[in-house]
Amino acid sequence: MVVRKVLSRALDIIVVPAVLLSLGLAFLYAPPEKTMHDVYRIFYFHVPATASAGLGIAIVFVCSVLYLRTRDRRYDLVAAAAAETAVLFGALGISMGMLWAKPVWGTFWIPGDIHLMTTAVVFLIYVAYLMLRGAIDDDERRARLAAVVGIFGLVGAPIVYFSIRIIHVGNHPVLLALDPRMQLTFMVCMITMLLFFTFVLVRRVRLELTRAEYERLRLDLLALAERHGAHEQRRIVAGAQPAQPTTVETLRLS
Amino acid sequence: MKDYVRAIGTIVHKDAIVELRTRETLLASLIFTLLVVVVFAFALELAPATARAVAPGLLWVTLAFAGVLALGRSFAAERDRGALDGLLLAPVDPTALYVGKMLANLAFMVAVLVVALPAFSILLGVPLLSPALLPSALLGLLGFAAAGTLFSALALNGRAREVLLPALFLPLAIPVIITAAGAMRLDAAGAPSGSAVGVLVACDALYLAVAVLLFGYTIEE
Numbered sequence: 001m002v003v004r005k006v007l008s009r010a011l012d013i014i015v016v017p018a019v020l021l022s023l024g025l026a027f028l029y030a031p032p033e034k035t036m037h038d039v040y041r042i043f044y045f046h047v048p049a050t051a052s053a054g055l056g057i058a059i060v061f062v063c064s065v066l067y068l069r070t071r072d073r074r075y076d077l078v079a080a081a082a083a084e085t086a087v088l089f090g091a092l093g094i095s096m097g098m099l100w101a102k103p104v105w106g107t108f109w110i111p112g113d114i115h116l117m118t119t120a121v122v123f124l125i126y127v128a129y130l131m132l133r134g135a136i137d138d139d140e141r142r143a144r145l146a147a148v149v150g151i152f153g154l155v156g157a158p159i160v161y162f163s164i165r166i167i168h169v170g171n172h173p174v175l176l177a178l179d180p181r182m183q184l185t186f187m188v189c190m191i192t193m194l195l196f197f198t199f200v201l202v203r204r205v206r207l208e209l210t211r212a213e214y215e216r217l218r219l220d221l222l223a224l225a226e227r228h229g230a231h232e233q234r235r236i237v238a239g240a241q242p243a244q245p246t247t248v249e250t251l252r253l254s
Numbered sequence: 255m256k257d258y259v260r261a262i263g264t265i266v267h268k269d270a271i272v273e274l275r276t277r278e279t280l281l282a283s284l285i286f287t288l289l290v291v292v293v294f295a296f297a298l299e300l301a302p303a304t305a306r307a308v309a310p311g312l313l314w315v316t317l318a319f320a321g322v323l324a325l326g327r328s329f330a331a332e333r334d335r336g337a338l339d340g341l342l343l344a345p346v347d348p349t350a351l352y353v354g355k356m357l358a359n360l361a362f363m364v365a366v367l368v369v370a371l372p373a374f375s376i377l378l379g380v381p382l383l384s385p386a387l388l389p390s391a392l393l394g395l396l397g398f399a400a401a402g403t404l405f406s407a408l409a410l411n412g413r414a415r416e417v418l419l420p421a422l423f424l425p426l427a428i429p430v431i432i433t434a435a436g437a438m439r440l441d442a443a444g445a446p447s448g449s450a451v452g453v454l455v456a457c458d459a460l461y462l463a464v465a466v467l468l469f470g471y472t473i474e475e
Binding site: 068122128 | 401404408412413414418421422426429456457460461464465468471472474
C-alpha cells in the first residue's frame with residue numbers, strides 16, 4: 001500500500017518534466033530527417049501513442065483473464081480504465097498517423113494498407129468493448145461479459161493482422177536507420193509516453209475506485225432510509241418478485 | 255461423450271423445428287439476401303471484369319449482414335419466453351449448448367448461402383456457383399458462426415442489443431470475411447485463384463476454441 005502510494009506520487013512528479021524533456025528533444029535536439037525534414041517529428045509521438053494503446057489492450061486482456069478467474073471487482077475496474085485509456089491513445093495515435101500521412105503520402109488514409117486496417121479494426125473492437133460496458137447496468141454481468149470481449153478481442157487482433165496480410169501489401173514505413181540523436185529522442189519519447197499513459201491510467205483507476213466507494217455508500221444510505229419507512233414501495237416489488245426484493249431494486253422502482 | 259453428442263443433436267433439432275414451423279428468420283434473411291443482390295446489381299452496374307473482382311467481397315458483405323440478422327434472433331428467441339433458463343437448467347455441459355446453437359446457426363447460414371450463390375452468379379454474371387469455391391465458403395461460414403454464436407449470447411444482456419451485436423461482432427468477423435472473400439477470388443478465366451484456405455482453417459480453429467472456452471462465462475446467471 002505504502003509502496004503503491006510512493007510510486008504513484010513519484011509518477012505524478014516525474015510526468016511533467018518528462019513531457020517537457022521529450023518535447024525539447026523532439027523539436028530542438030533531434031536533427032531533421034533527410035527526405036521528410038521536420039514533418040517526421042510527429043513520429044516521436046505517433047509511435048509511442050500507438051504503442052501505449054497496445055499496452056492498454058494487453059492490460060485489458062490480462063485483467064479480463066484475472067477477473068474471470070478470481071471474480072475480484074478491482075480487475076474489472078482496471079480493465080475498464082485500461083480500455084478507455086487505450087482507446088484514447090489509439091485515437092491519438094491514429095490521428096497523428098493521418099496527419100503525418102497527408103504531407104508524406106499525399107493522403108490521410110490508404111485503404112487496404114495492412115497497418116492502417118489492422119489498427120482501425122482493433123481500435124473498433126475496443127470501442128465496441130466500451131459500448132458493451134455502457135449497455136449493461138448490472139455490475140457483475142457487465143464485468144463478466146466485458147471480460148469475455150476483452151479476451152476475445154486480443155485473440156482476434158493477431159488474426160486480423162494475418163488475415164489482412166493475405167490480400168494486401170503494406171506501405172507503412174518502418175524507420176530502421178535512425179541517427180543516434182534520433183534514437184535517443186525516440187527512446188525518451190517512448191518512455192515518456194508510457195509514463196504518461198500509466199499516469200492517465202492510474203488516475204482513471206482511482207476515479208473508478210472512488211466511484212465504486214461512492215456507490216457503496218449511497219446504497220448503504222438508501223438502505224438506511226428504506227428501513228425508516230419505505231414500506232409503500234416495497235409492496236410494488238413484492239407483487240412481481242415474491243422471493244425477497246432487494247433494497248436496490250425497491251428504491252430504483254420508485 | 256454419447257450424451258454430449260445427443261444433447262447437441264437435440265438442440266440443433268429443436269432450432270430446426272422452430273425455424274421450419276415459424277419460418278420467420280429464414281424467410282426474412284433470404285428475402286434480404288435477394289434484395290441486396292438486386293441492389294448491388296443495379297447500383298454498381300459492374301463491367302464483367304470488375305464484377306469478377308468484387309463479387310466475392312459483395313457476397314461476403316451480404317452473408318455478413320444476413321448472418322447478423324439471424325444471429326440477433328438466435329439467443330434472443332430463447333430469451334423471450336424464458337427458454338434459455340430451461341436450456342441452462344438441463345443437465346448438459348454448457349459447451350454442448352454452444353456447439354448446438356453454433357451448428358444451428360451454421361445450418362441457417364448455409365441455407366442463406368444456397369440462395370446467395372446462384373443469385374450472385376446469375377444477377378452479377380460471375381461463376382461463384384462452383385464446387386471449387388464451396389470449401390472456402392463453408393469454412394468462412396463456420397468461423398462466422400463460431401464467433402457469432404458467442405456474441406449472440408453476449409449481446410443478449412445489453413440494452414439496444416440490435417446495435418450492440420453488429421458493433422461487437424463485425425470487427426471480429428472481419429478476418430473471416432476478408433480471408434473467405436480472398437479465398438474465393440476468381441481469375442480472368444473464372445477459376446478460383448485464392449490461396450487463403452490455410453489461414454481460414456486456422457482462424458476457424460482459434461475462434462471455435464476461444465468461443466468454447468468463453469461461452470460458459472457468457473451465459474452463467
